[in-house]
Amino acid sequence: MSRPGRTRSPRRMVIVGGDAAGMSAASQARRLCPPEELEIVAFERGDHTSYSACGIPYWVAGDVTDRDELVARSPQEHRERGIDVRTRTEVTALDVQGSRVRTREGGSGREEWTGYDELVLATGARPIRPPLPGIDAEGVHAVQTLGDGERLLADLAALDRRRADERPRAVVVGAGYIGVEMAEALLRHGYRVTLVDRAEEPMTTLDPDMGAHVREALNRLEVATALGSAVTGLETDAEGRVRAVTTETDRHEAELVVLGMGVRPLTDLARDAGLPLGDSGGVLTDLAMRVRGHDNIWAAGDCVEVLDRITGAHRHIPLGTHANKQGQVVGRNIGGDYATFPGVVGTAVSKVCELEIGRTGLLEAQARAAGLRWVTVTVEATSRAGYYPGAAPMRVKLLAERRTGRLLGVQIVGREGAGKRVDIAAVALTAGMTVEQMTMLDLGYAPPFSPVWDPVLVAARKAVSAVREAG
Template sequence: MSAASQARKRRPADDLSIVAFERGQHVSYSACGIPYLVAGDVSEPDDLVARRPEEFRERQRIDLRLSSTVVAIDTDRREVTVRGDGREYREPFDQLVIATGGVPARPDVPGADAQGIHGVQNLEDGIRLLSYLDAHGPRRAVVVGGGYIGLEMAEAMLRRGLDVTLVDAADQPMRTLDADMGGLVADALRAEGVTLRLGERLGGFDTRAGRVAAVRTSAGEIPADLVILGLGARPASGLARDAGIAIGETGGIRVDRRMRTSAEGVWAAGDCVENLHLVSQRPVAIALGTHANKQGRAAGINIGGGYATFPGVVGTAVTKICANEVARTGLSTAEAEAAGFAVYSVVTESTTRAGYFPGAKKIKIKIIAECTSGRLLGAQIVGQEGAAKRIDALAVALWHRMTVEEMTSLDLSYAPPFAPVWDPVLIAARKAAEALQSAS
C-alpha cells in the first residue's frame, strides 16, 4: 500500500488506475505491534491499523480488493489470476508490484496442526491468538524460537501471567548476536522467569482431544497448553519464481536499486525481496517493516513518474524482553569473518544516565571493527531502559563507513538525565580505537 499511495500522489485516478489485492481482511497495519496487542499494551486490534480500506478506496481512489489471492502472474499476457468472491478471474496490468511478504516457517513434525499452536505473522493471527487465550485460559506457554518474535511473545505471555518456556535449537537466544552478547540475553530471560531449553530440536507435539498438550524436543517433553511459533520466515517469492522472474541466492526476488525485477514493468518490495548488505556487499533477506515501507515507497514513486532508490541495508534491529533491551546493527563477528574481514572486538559497560542520577541503568555495547583500518563493521547492545536506541547512532556511523577513531569525536548530546558525560557509544568507540592502537 506504500507503493500504491506514492503512485497515486503523482498520478491522479483519471491517469492511472490502481488495483490492490490482499488475501486477508486487513491492510496498512503494524504487524510489529502484534506482540504488544497480545500483551495488553495495545487495547484493540484496530489500534494497530494505520489506514482503513475505505480511506484507500474513497480518498485515494484505489480499488482495494480484500479476501483476494493472486495465484499466478503472466508477464507475457500482462495479467494476474485472482481467486476471490467465490470465483477465479484475470486482471490485466501495465505495471505490477509484487509485495507478497514472507512465508513463516512451520515445523513438519507430528501434531503440528493441533489447536493451540499459533504463529503471529499477521493481524488475523494476533486476533485468533487473543480469542484462544480468552476462550481456553492456558497456564503454560511454550515459545519455539528465540529470535525477535520469540522474545517479544515470551514477554507477552509473561505479562498475561503464564508460565513460559522458550525452546531453541541454538545454544543461545538471538543467534544474530555474538555468543557473549547472546549469553546476556539468556541471563535476562531467566531473570524474568522464562525457562530456557537451548540446544534442543523440536521433535513434535503431543495432543489431547485435538489440542496441544506437550512439546517434544530432542531432550524430552515439555507440558504446554499453548505454543507460539517464532521460527522465522523466508521470502514469499514462489509466485514470482513461477512467473519466470529472477530469484536471488537468498530465495528473495532479485531487484535493482529502483526495485525493478528482471521482468519489464514488474516491481517488488518488502519481505519477498533480496537486499544488498552495505557492509558485507552480499545479498541478504532481512524481514523488517522499515525496509518494506521504504522499498514500497521507492517503487511507487518510480511508477508514478518520479525517481527513487533503495540503496541497501545494514541490518539494524531492536527488541526487548520486559525491562531488558537488545539491539544490533551491521555484521556479527562470524558474519564479518565470513565476508572476508579480519576483525577485532571490544565490549564496554557503562550507564544509560549519569551514574548519580536516579534511574541510571547498565548498558553493554560490543563494537566489531576491521583490524588495520578500524572501520566499524557492527555493533550490539544489551541493557535496560535507554540502552537500545543508542544503536541508531552506531547505525549512522556504520552507514557512513566511519572508523572507530572518527566516532570518538561525534558530538553526541549530554545531560545527566539522558547520558553520562561520555555517552556509552563514545566510550565503546574510544575503547575500540585504543585497542587498535595497542595492537599496532
C-alpha cells in the same frame, strides 16, 4: 477549428499484497498520478491492509488495547483515495509474457485474469512452520497477521475461563525477536513460559556472548530457557489439542504453543513465473526496486533481498521500516518521479519486559563469512551519569575492521535507554565512519540522559586502542 483529442486509457498498476510495501507504493503513486492517468488495483488475500505486524505481540500483551490501533489505513480509506483495493482475493498466477495476473475470490471462488502495465510484488514472508508431528494441532499459534493475533487472544480468553488456580504453561518455539516478545506477552497473561530454540543462546541476531546476557535476563524474569536442542514434535490430547512440546533432549508441557521460528520470503508466484531469486529465496531487484531483467515488474518488502551496505552482498531482512521505504521508492518510480533504495546496515531493536536489545551491522560470524579481519571490544557502562537516579547497566559490543578501523557492527543489551542507542552506530555505519572518527561525534549530554562519554563512544575509544594494538 481544433480537432478533438483522442481518449487515452490510463495505465494500470497492479499490486499483489496489501500491507506495508504494497500500499506504500500505491499511496505514493496516487500522490503523483491522478486516476485518469494511473489506475491502481491492489489484491489482498486477507481482510486488512496497511497494518503493523510488528505490533501484534504488544496487542497480545495488552499494551495495545484495540486491533484497529494497529491499522494505519483500512481498505475503505484506500478506496476513498482512489485505490481499488480488493480484499479476500488471492493472486494465483503471473503471466509475465502476457502482462496479466490470475486471481481467485475467496468467497465465490471465481477466477479471472487482470492485465497490467506495471506490476508490484509485495507478497511478504511466510512463517517457518516445519512439518513436525502435531504442528497443526489446536492451541498452536503463529503471529504473522492480525487474524493470527485474534485467534491467539480468543484462545487465551477461552483457556482463562476454564483454567484452575495454578498458572498455565506455554511454550514459545524460537528465541528470536518475535519469540522473546511473545514470551513477555504470555508472562503478562500469567503463564509459565518456556522458550525453546535449537541455538545455544537466544537471539541469534546477536553474537553468542551477547545472547548469553539476554538468556540470563530472561531467566531472572522467570522465563525458562531450553536451548541447544531442536524441537522434534508436539504431543496432543484425545481432543487434538496440544499438551507438550518434545525436543531432542526433553519434554515441555504446554496448554498453548506460539511459533516464532522466523520467516522466509513468500515468493512462490515469482519463482513459478521465472523471476530471479537470491540465495535466501527473495526476489532480486535493482536499486530502483525493479525486478532484474523486467522493466515493468517491481518488488518490495519482505519478499525481496536487500543490499548489505557493509559487505555488498544481498540478504533477506524482513522489517516494516524497509518495506515502507521500498514501497515509496516503487511508487515514486511508477508515478514518474525517480528514487532508489540504497540498501541497509541491518539495524533492529527489541525488548522483553525491561530488557532492551539492539544491533546493527555485522556479527562476528558474518564478518568471517565476508572474509574480513576485525577486532572486537566489549564495555560495561550506564545509561545515565552514574550518580543520577535511574542509571542502569548496559553492555556494548563493537566490531571494527582490523587494519582500517572502519566500524563493522555494534550490539547493545541493557535497560531503559539502551536499545535506541544503536541508532548512533547505524548512522556511523551508513556514513562509513572509522571508530576513531566516532569518538569525536558531538552527541547530546546531560546527566539524566547519558554519562559524559556515551557508552557507544566508550566502546569506540576502546576499539581505537584495539586497532592500534593489532597493527
